[in-house]
């Protein structure tokens with residue numbers, strides 16, 4: 619009986635996500651080579667790891683919910699028992715991530731060593747989607763001054779430039795920055811936001827799939843606050859943890875990526891942004907979100923976005939209650955784990971299959 623109880627307590631609902639395993643997505647030869655390179659550096663201790671407390675509530679009381687990512691790399695994911703934030707710990711140190719971004723990140727994630735026209739075109743489409751979301755929320759103005767942090771090759775900014783806005787991008791990946799500068803004539807620089815000397819107040823700051831990579835998100839958000847004015851809008855897009863049932867085939871093992879330190883919901887992102895002085899203007903669990911400094915004191919914008927899942931910050935942009943999503947996040951993850959076999963029958967599953975058939979037919 620005693621040993622049985624021990625066995626049962628160790629058999630968590632997330633046991634599928636524990637221990638070593640093969641990739642959950644298909645990888646090309648370059649990706650496999652880079653994955654092996656990361657594994658080797660982790661095994662040899664070249665990439666160091668550090669344990670961190672929860673960025674939302676400071677607790678270290680957690681439940682381990684995964685031990686590898688979609689590439690099959692060691693990846694320790696914790697669910698905070700204090701507030702429900704899902705984050706990576708132990709995680710690679712600043713120095714290890716620095717080397718990882720230089721050597722393995724883009725080839726592992728994109729599948730090619732250099733920025734390509736295809737990559738740029740995909741970024742440009744992403745620019746159009748961001749533009750549509752902002753327009754749907756009723757916040758786009760003419761001739762905005764836009765700064766994008768983590769711009770890569772600058773495709774997102776290229777779209778905004780073509781719509782008549784002036785744009786500056788920053789990124790730490792010098793090769794991608796050089797591509798956007800040389801091939802597309804964009805104003806892109808290799809630096810971080812805190813080192814960017816701006817002689818104007820931006821109308822819009824964009825973080826597209828960047829915030830989940832940042833090791834100290836609250837510090838970054840305070841940097842955004844320091845360059846923001848009363849009317850500055852901040853657009854943040856991250857892969858939403860509560861979007862697994864739509865975007866990741868209900869399979870959390872397709873969602874986890876070793877470069878992600880935080881696995882945000884709209885709730886946890888909003889809580890951290892509020893801690894840095896921002897109020898939510900509009901947001902979804904995808905996660906697409908728009909923030910503005912709270913002390914701006916303006917009436918919250920009424921979006922004409924018809925998406926029922928859009929959360930509006932409301933007129934007061936009042937702070938949300940003390941953040942605690944523990945039960946809803948855990949129940950959501952357990953539900954996806956138990957019922958992911960129904961995904962092919964869901965609307966998202968059918969859409970995904972239709973898209974695959976369409977691509978096959980169009981060759």
Ligand SMILES: [Zn+2]
Pocket residue numbers: 672673674675676677698699700701702703
């Ligand atoms: Zn917490």
